[in-house]
Amino acid sequence: MVKMAVIGCGYWGPNLIRNFHGLPDVELKSIADLDRARLDHVGKLYPHVQRTTDYREIIANPEIDAVVVATPVSTHFSIGREVLEAGKHLFVEKPMAASSEQCRLLNDLAADRELQIMVGHTFCFTPAVRKIRELIQMGELGDIFYVDITRVNLGLFQQDVNVVWDLAPHDIAMLNYLFEATPEVVSATGRSYVQQGIEDVAFLTLEYPGRQIAHIHVSWLDPNKIRKSTFVGSRKMLVYDDVSSLEKIRVYDKGVDVLPHYDNFGEFQLSYRFGDIFIPRVEQVEPLKIETAHFVACIQGRDLPLSSGQHGLQVVEVLEKACLSIRQDGQPYHLEYSEA
Numbered sequence: 272m273v274k275m276a277v278i279g280c281g282y283w284g285p286n287l288i289r290n291f292h293g294l295p296d297v298e299l300k301s302i303a304d305l306d307r308a309r310l311d312h313v314g315k316l317y318p319h320v321q322r323t324t325d326y327r328e329i330i331a332n333p334e335i336d337a338v339v340v341a342t343p344v345s346t347h348f349s350i351g352r353e354v355l356e357a358g359k360h361l362f363v364e365k366p367m368a369a370s371s372e373q374c375r376l377l378n379d380l381a382a383d384r385e386l387q388i389m390v391g392h393t394f395c396f397t398p399a400v401r402k403i404r405e406l407i408q409m410g411e412l413g414d415i416f417y418v419d420i421t422r423v424n425l426g427l428f429q430q431d432v433n434v435v436w437d438l439a440p441h442d443i444a445m446l447n448y449l450f451e452a453t454p455e456v457v458s459a460t461g462r463s464y465v466q467q468g469i470e471d472v473a474f475l476t477l478e479y480p481g482r483q484i485a486h487i488h489v490s491w492l493d494p495n496k497i498r499k500s501t502f503v504g505s506r507k508m509l510v511y512d513d514v515s516s517l518e519k520i521r522v523y524d525k526g527v528d529v530l531p532h533y534d535n536f537g538e539f540q541l542s543y544r545f546g547d548i549f550i551p552r553v554e555q556v557e558p559l560k561i562e563t564a565h566f567v568a569c570i571q572g573r574d575l576p577l578s579s580g581q582h583g584l585q586v587v588e589v590l591e592k593a594c595l596s597i598r599q600d601g602q603p604y605h606l607e608y609s610e611a
């Protein structure tokens with residue numbers, strides 16, 4: 272049995288608590304939150320689990336093997352460091368920390384102590400995303416030309432991070448996983464309309480190796496909840512709508528071919544292809560169930576973290592440069608990734 276604790280019982284923490292609690296080889300020992308009312312509200316569902324408003328009781332408990340940190344981003348580094356220094360494995364929510372320097376320090380600490388770090392990049396564990404990866408790897412879409420992603424809603428406004436740090440980690444982690452690559456260049460524009468100095472809308476452009484472009488629109492200031500990604504490939508096009516309950520992925524046999532032989536401009540023609548639409552079956556499993564089971568398998572030495580500390584660092588390096596680009600009116604930044 273892996274003995275675990277969760278720090279942070281706000282909006283997201285209870286989802287992690289429910290999933291870790293449901294795993295057969297996990298004993299959830301303790302949960303923590305500064306907010307007593309919140310702690311008691313969540314704790315009532317798990318009467319045998321200890322509750323504390325002081326997370327250091329968890330850090331000091333020698334019985335606990337691994338700790339989940341689901342607190343605001345600004346606290347990930349300080350709490351994460353204490354978890355690792357106490358010799359416990361760390362599951363930290365996305366984004367991994369508030370700077371690449373902090374991520375590197377956590378990774379160094381975990382390597383020194385031979386502990387696992389996993390970052391809560393949920394979309395790497397989402398069955399629809401795994402299906403898209405399978406389709407890309409099978410060559411179903413051909414070469415991917417570009418990806419256009421919209422992740423917008425009204426709120427939830429955050430106070431310690433802007434919309435790029437809040438929402439774009441999902442998309443950057445998903446793209447890095449799908450392309451098995453990291454972007455080489457990032458540029459971004461964004462504005463803060465509601466809270467001064469905290470951007471609530473942003474548009475990021477990432478250039479991946481092989482001339483692939485990914486455009487990401489993130490916003491807390493939109494009338495509709497949209498989570499849509501369009502992948503345009505040389506053979507087919509794919510639309511992933513995460514809000515749709517039944518038809519999350521549609522593969523369109525649509526495209527444009529340049530006719531192979533022409534001698535002069537007058538003969539140049541494009542042929543448009545309007546073929547069938549295919550809706551692949553996507554497994555109906557909660558991503559967090561896969562994600563939490565994977566973390567436990569990593570602790571038990573049965574697997575290596577898919578969303579490792581290195582993966583978390585790569586995402587944060589893109590976020591940092593995207594925000595620098597916003598401050599420089601969209602100036603492109605080249606990314607050089609450091610090992611840690």
Ligand SMILES: NC(=O)c1ccc[n+]([C@@H]2O[C@H](COP(=O)([O-])OP(=O)(O)OC[C@H]3O[C@@H](n4cnc5c(N)ncnc54)[C@H](O)[C@@H]3O)[C@@H](O)[C@H]2O)c1
Pocket residue numbers: 278279280281282283284303304305306309324326341342343344346364365366391392393437
């Ligand atoms: N993977 C995902 O899909 C996903 C979705 C939403 C949020 N998140 C991430 O989860 C984390 C938490 O986000 P949220 O929306 O739940 O925030 P939240 O503000 O709703 O909850 C955070 C909780 O942490 C508690 N807290 C703060 N400092 C603490 C401390 N020192 N000790 C104990 N408790 C403390 C707060 O009281 C609060 O209840 C963030 O990193 C966020 O990016 C991930």
